Amino acid sequence: MDGQREWWKEGVVYQIYPQSFKDSDGDGVGDIPGIVEKLDYLDYLGVDAVWLNPVYDSPLADNGYDVRDYRAILDEYGTMADWETLRDGLHDRDIRLIMDLVVNHTSDEHEWFRKSRRLEDPYTDYYVWRDGDSDEPPNNWESLFDGPAWTYDDEREAWYLHLFDPKQPDLDWTNPAVREDVYEMMRWWLDRDVDGFRMDVINLLAKRDGLPDGTDDAAPVTGWEHFVSAPPIHEYIQEMHEEVLSRYDVMTVGEALDVSIEDARRFIVEDGLDMVFTFDHMYLDEAGSRFTVAEWELADLKEVTAKWQTGLSEGWNSLYLGNHDQPRMVSRFGDDAEYRRESTKLLATYLFTLKGTPFVYQGDELGMTNARFETIDDYRDVATIRAVELALETGHIDQFDAVRNAVNYWTRDNARTPMQWSDDPNAGFTVGEPWIKVNEDYPDVNVERQRGDPDSVLEYYRQLVALRHEQPVLKYGNYVPILEEHAEVMAYLRRHDEQANRALAVLNFFDGRPVVELPSGVEYDDADLVCTNYDVADPDPRELDLRPYEARVYLLD
């Protein structure tokens, strides 16, 4: 067994992107009362916790990851009383509420920044400011949203650092007053019965002393090696743990870009986080820019799966295949046309049968797919728009049309199209004009249509959630890969060290029909097929003649 048993090791987390979940008042933007309307849906899914993307007051330059006031709810989303209704409604259904903690940066409209740029104490040093000539930034770091990571502020006549958009100035974590203010804000929410935090870009908080120029040519952006897991990041997280987290019974998951196993282990075992979100599997189809896409390879997916499943033995993995920043999982790792249903179920089976805590992104439980955006005006994501505009400006691309497919593939807007509730206009998301276009496949892919249909993706997810709850071996069993060299099929056992029972997952990741022979030495006699995405006439796992994207999960005694 892995350390202590914890609810979050045994449960499933469902991620809600509030702007796109359900609009209750017809303004075209999802809101908290909209989520409240759907509480019974969450209960029916059977999930144990909801991770709510930011709902704080914000000018929405980066859809809420630019917080203007940490202690207020954005008007368009509702009021604090609405938030309390949501929290209580979740708790009444035994669903925990995980809030998003965005403390690498604030909005430039946050009071701290407004005062800081006017040199008003005590906020003068709340952000990473550097003096200097207005035409020469303090170093060569680049923003993760393209372009330089520095903007010259005419009011203060100094440069400020922003690892993301210019409207997201980075807080200066070397300043103890900043850290204390952040901790106080965290306590404020925890005292309001929040059950944990998903921590935005948590391994970017520390910037290397002296802010040296970046030199690593292979880095995704210049400066990376000086702000990704840079010292003294572990000290900051330990302090946060001591000052805040250790005093409450909460779940934490930190978004950790480009994290190594050793750093992940430190964040968890030494610094006190419960999990981190890792990215190795999100880089498999990367080809170095937003304007290119590489084919991902099953061998690589197997490698990164085994790396984390066996490498983080002292910690605990988070499991995810999509979120609000990523393409839709079925469009990326499955077939979103002919085998949309089968391949979504296959991917879900992978997600739910690994060791760790599965995170389900809203709409993935329906098999929602990437949308198609025809013009730049269709995009809403600041990262997409900024990248395309800068690339056009600098001549990196001549015209949008030439890169449309790649941009369409990567844009974060794919994950942000409205949740598809029914075949009513706008997928039942709003009676108004939606803030972002609705995916055209909604008449076919929606909750109303799938609920109660035993063959639907949605009912399959419910089955997986239940299976996970019922089977201790799926929670705590160790991961043992088999068929490691197979080009189309991924397979593994889950096994408790001290108990005899095991689980076996066999996953055909492609549209071929491989015949698979399982290794000898494992007892398959009493194999019980507990989950599959096809009708199976002969459940004997020793004779596997797999169909496109077929997934099978067995329990072995």
Ligand code: GLC
């Ligand atoms: C994280 C969020 C993303 C946001 C960025 C800056 O990666 O998931 O949506 O744009 O941080 O806050």
